Amino acid sequence: MKKAHDYIGVNRDRFLDELFELLRIPSISAQSEHKPDMKRCAEWLAAALVKSGADRADVMPTEGNPVVYAEKIVDPAAKTVLVYGHYDVMPVDPREEWRTEPFEPTIADGRIWGRGADDDKGQLFMHAKAFEAMCATDSLPCNVKFMLEGEEEIGSPSLYKFCADNKELLAADIILVSDTSMISMDTPSITCGLRGLTYMEVEVTGPNKDLHSGLFGGAVANPANVLTRLVASLIDDKGRVTIPGFYDDVRELTPAEREAFNEAPFDLDEYKKSLDVGDVEGEEGYTTIERTGVRPSLDVNGIWGGYIEEGTKTVIPSKASAKISMRLVPNQDFEKIAELFERHFRAIAPASVKVDVRFLHGGAPYVAPTDMPAYKAAERAIVDTFGKKPLPFYSGGSIPIISGFERILGIKSLLIGFGLAEDAIHSPNESYGLDQFFKGVETIPLFYKYFAETK
């Protein structure tokens, strides 16, 4: 792989120029006005993969945004790696908190700043450029397929059907995914667990129109007050979710597993300091890394109702709403949790209001066994580039489609991400370290080499 690494060294600046072109496309899947940007982004990627060495690259339509599929088959008898990534990005609000233009990437302090710099354009582009380096230096030891979707941030609604419709095309020995983080550059890690997700929206309706809070205040249920009461009641004073049956299927870790998991380096004071919070808060009886890694949670992702502009308005709003998501762990079922949530929320609503409960999206939790060949190959590749054996890590995040791949395609995924917590994905001022990007580009060819050698 020496030649491939030399190639990477020589082409650093061009790789970044190309990545910046990709980052400039505002491919926000959650906002319908960006529909044309999704197509443009997919076309850009297909062209880029052909230039990098793919035999073919197609922009394949789905019911939603297109999937970019590309491949290079070196030897039908060789192992096949299916690279998955997503070219859609999160919305940029609150816009005013960005210190740079979200879609005009810049380099400062050794980092690339912009929406998608890490999640997931920066990470998927590492695979494109590692692939190019191996092709250009004639050192690609596996067949490679790319499947890059444009709907991950909205729950991959079209990719399940796409996978079911294209099982043969997507056949592979492993799915390789860089859409996760490491503990730190000094403590590399491979994600072996992902939480699942159930994302709901609730709307509480009180009176049939906005009312004057003087003439009606105190006598009519205010849906904003009722919403706070209902939402607050979803978590008890021990930090546990109160929805009946919520914990029924949660697999409790054994004492030995808990001990091993808590060996990951973690500094609570540093964590609090980095977030500027006076204290952490979560389920009683669990450590902070357990709370995000192996325990389920419930968060308000958005809440709104009444007058939220400048000044004052003495109104009892007719409606108030919240977006509420729950992170799930093995063996919770996201659809069952959605049902339990809906049933409970309807049950606790008082007669003074009506409630509407909608399921927006979800996905199952995922576990990658640390003894599978791809995991072992990734471990060796990271030892080569980081000089340390990576720790297995349970991430709190969710990539719902990963468990979908296993269910539909019967293929395990290896989650070799080079992100860091400081990358601020989904937040204003997202960034990705130049060292993270190039360590990724260098590690990936080594993974292919070791994976090709496994039985």
Added chain:
Amino acid sequence: MKKAHDYIGVNRDRFLDELFELLRIPSISAQSEHKPDMKRCAEWLAAALVKSGADRADVMPTEGNPVVYAEKIVDPAAKTVLVYGHYDVMPVDPREEWRTEPFEPTIADGRIWGRGADDDKGQLFMHAKAFEAMCATDSLPCNVKFMLEGEEEIGSPSLYKFCADNKELLAADIILVSDTSMISMDTPSITCGLRGLTYMEVEVTGPNKDLHSGLFGGAVANPANVLTRLVASLIDDKGRVTIPGFYDDVRELTPAEREAFNEAPFDLDEYKKSLDVGDVEGEEGYTTIERTGVRPSLDVNGIWGGYIEEGTKTVIPSKASAKISMRLVPNQDFEKIAELFERHFRAIAPASVKVDVRFLHGGAPYVAPTDMPAYKAAERAIVDTFGKKPLPFYSGGSIPIISGFERILGIKSLLIGFGLAEDAIHSPNESYGLDQFFKGVETIPLFYKYFAETK
């Protein structure tokens, strides 16, 4: 007053045309982009009052929006009536719920539809036209002064100083105000009590930036969740406000007073039906009209935080906020309540968040004695036009400046409003019945006549 009434009958259409001109000016005091509309509206009113018969009408500057002052002195020895009203209106959101243009008034179903149709342009214009009718028919029995402000809906911040600076100019025997409602056209009433108001805004800050709810969910206090918890805790399960000291100064009605007050006609089933709610909700142990008339309340007027656009975003917001107002009754002090609120809200916030608490505006409750001469004169006038003796009524609304008038100018106010609950003031589709408007214009000259006759 026969001639004045005839004059009104002849000029009905012109009165409405003029009112429509006034309603077309979008004088929203809460929104700074409407600053030029405030001045334009004041100038329009001053010109209209001169045309109606005023000796002088001035647009007098204040630190905020101008006050329109006009007067006609018929006899220094006669009684003087100071008419107070406000030309500013509420914001129009949610805009999409209006069935007509809020600032393009129309007549349908015997009602005038548009923002300000009742509150307070429609009501103050009754006084301008009643004044005109008396001037034109040489039947004005009192001196008249007008004081029309442009900041009532934001708490009259400049009018207190204006009154203090112009005590002599504003000297009068009574302040006459139409900015309230009657029970119904069949059950006329005079408002003898108003609730006070303390309006606060709270902001809860958790982590120093928006976080990914997967990577941090369950381990970090989510300010939106914390806000729901804190706000929900402000009212207990008996519907009582939990702020320590909140009820200390509340004057409890005597059993006889409660009995008399509850004699006002009120149909709970009709009330629920008109609001389309399955049940009412409020402080245990009190009737619905007591809850709005003589008991304090606490309402969320606005709440916001996190992602509130289309689609989903898995975010833990850095901040979440709410606008919360409390209606107060005699003898609660709005500044003391603001202090108690702030102290309590800070005290209940957990160490995992920071809170910011701001006082936005407030005003004291007010009581008008039913034995004062102006009340008796109004009672007689309403008997003449409605054929029934009006009931004394405790309104749930607040007009903070009314108690300010008494404190600063030493003058009592008479609240003779012709609004109805169905007028939907502060809401989309505000309206004002043509019969309400013209009954008002006809009743006012009779009030002047009877008031001039009192000692």
